[in-house]
Amino acid sequence: QKEVEQDPGPLSVPEGAIVSLNCTYSNSAFQYFMWYRQYSRKGPELLMYTYSSGNKEDGRFTAQVDKSSKYISLFIRDSQPSDSATYLCAMDIIQGAQKLVFGQGTRLTINP
Amino acid sequence: DAGITQSPRHKVTETGTPVTLRCHQTENHRYMYWYRQDPGHGLRLIHYSYGVKDTDKGEVSDGYSVSRSKTEDFLLTLESATSSQTSVYFCAISESRLTSGLQETQYFGPGTRLLVL
Numbered sequence: 001q002k003e004v005e006q007d008p009g010p011l012s013v014p015e016g017a018i019v020s021l022n023c024t025y026s027n028s029a030f031q032y033f034m035w036y037r038q039y040s041r042k043g044p045e046l047l048m049y050t051y052s053s054g055n056k057e058d059g060r061f062t063a064q065v066d067k068s069s070k071y072i073s074l075f076i077r078d079s080q081p082s083d084s085a086t087y088l089c090a091m092d093i094i095q096g097a098q099k100l101v102f103g104q105g106t107r108l109t110i111n112p
Numbered sequence: 113d114a115g116i117t118q119s120p121r122h123k124v125t126e127t128g129t130p131v132t133l134r135c136h137q138t139e140n141h142r143y144m145y146w147y148r149q150d151p152g153h154g155l156r157l158i159h160y161s162y163g164v165k166d167t168d169k170g171e172v173s174d175g176y177s178v179s180r181s182k183t184e185d186f187l188l189t190l191e192s193a194t195s196s197q198t199s200v201y202f203c204a205i206s207e208s209r210l211t212s213g214l215q216e217t218q219y220f221g222p223g224t225r226l227l228v229l
Contacts, residue, residue: 008152036220043116043202043220044155088154097143097162098206098218099170102154 003027006089006103015112019076023089023103026070030091030101033065035074038086038105047087048074079110115139116221118203124227131190133224135203137183144186145170145204145218146178148197155202161186193228200225 006023013019021035032051036044048063050056056063062075072091076083089103115138125131135144143162147155147170157170159178167178175197177189190197203221 004154006154041223043204043222045220046217049217090155097145097160097168099145099157099160100155100218101171102156104152104154 001026002104003101004089004091004103007106008104010107010109012109012111013079015079015081015110017079017110019079019083019108019110021074021076021087021089021106021108023072024070025072025091025101027091027093027101028067028070029093032092033063033072034090034092034100035061035063036088036090036102038088040085044088081110081112084109116203116205116219118201118221118224120224121222122225124229125193126229127194128192131193131226131228133188133201133203133226135186135188135221137186137205139205139207139219140183141205141207141219142183143206144180145206146176146186146188147202147204148172148199149202149223150199158188158201193226195228198226198228 004025034049035047037047038044053065053067060077064073086105086107088105090100117136119134145160146158149155156172158176161167161180179187201224204218206218
């Protein structure tokens with residue numbers, strides 16, 4: 001069983017829809033949770049991060065962490081075609097080097 | 113983009129040949145990482161470095177070695193390439209943790225596409 005599970009999709013939604021992306025994890029030592037966005041043939045770029053349970057909002061993006069359920073989510077409001085990308089969740093235990101454990105990535109397409 | 117370059121960007125090689133990938137940073141960050149990305153697996157950590165000449169293994173280190181002789185350069189070597197090492201390889205960098213324990217962002221390079229025939 002992978003430490004971090006993420007539905008690979010693909011996920012296709014119309015422009016303006018609310019998108020929900022999710023990851024589950026098994027290691028209760030994870031304390032740092034991130035979402036990366038990766039455009040085709042590019043390196044991942046950090047979208048959001050959080051250290052604790054609860055919600056964190058940044059513009060149209062909201063990251064949600066539920067440590068009791070070992071479940072994290074990324075919500076995208078008013079989705080745009082430019083949001084079409086692969087979204088990867090990543091986690092770390094915050095000890096020593098930043099050895100991220102990634103989910104498989106969800107490929108998202110926003111249709112105009 | 114953070115100042116990270118990877119070379120080569122594309123490479124085709126034959127099974128059994130040695131291959132070296134280079135990561136160069138201009139940010140003077142302490143930590144450097146090598147990941148591989150494969151369908152169905154996301155990114156997996158191969159090796160990382162926490163300083164010049166200081167390296168350690170990641171999740172999928174078998175068949176790979178690394179070296180870091182300067183802060184700005186981190187080399188990944190496949191001693192004898194195999195078809196299972198066909199992948200996209202990403203280098204990443206991050207700065208030291210602050211004393212408060214907060215994380216610093218990990219920045220990724222553009223990737224190297226390696227095909228082993």
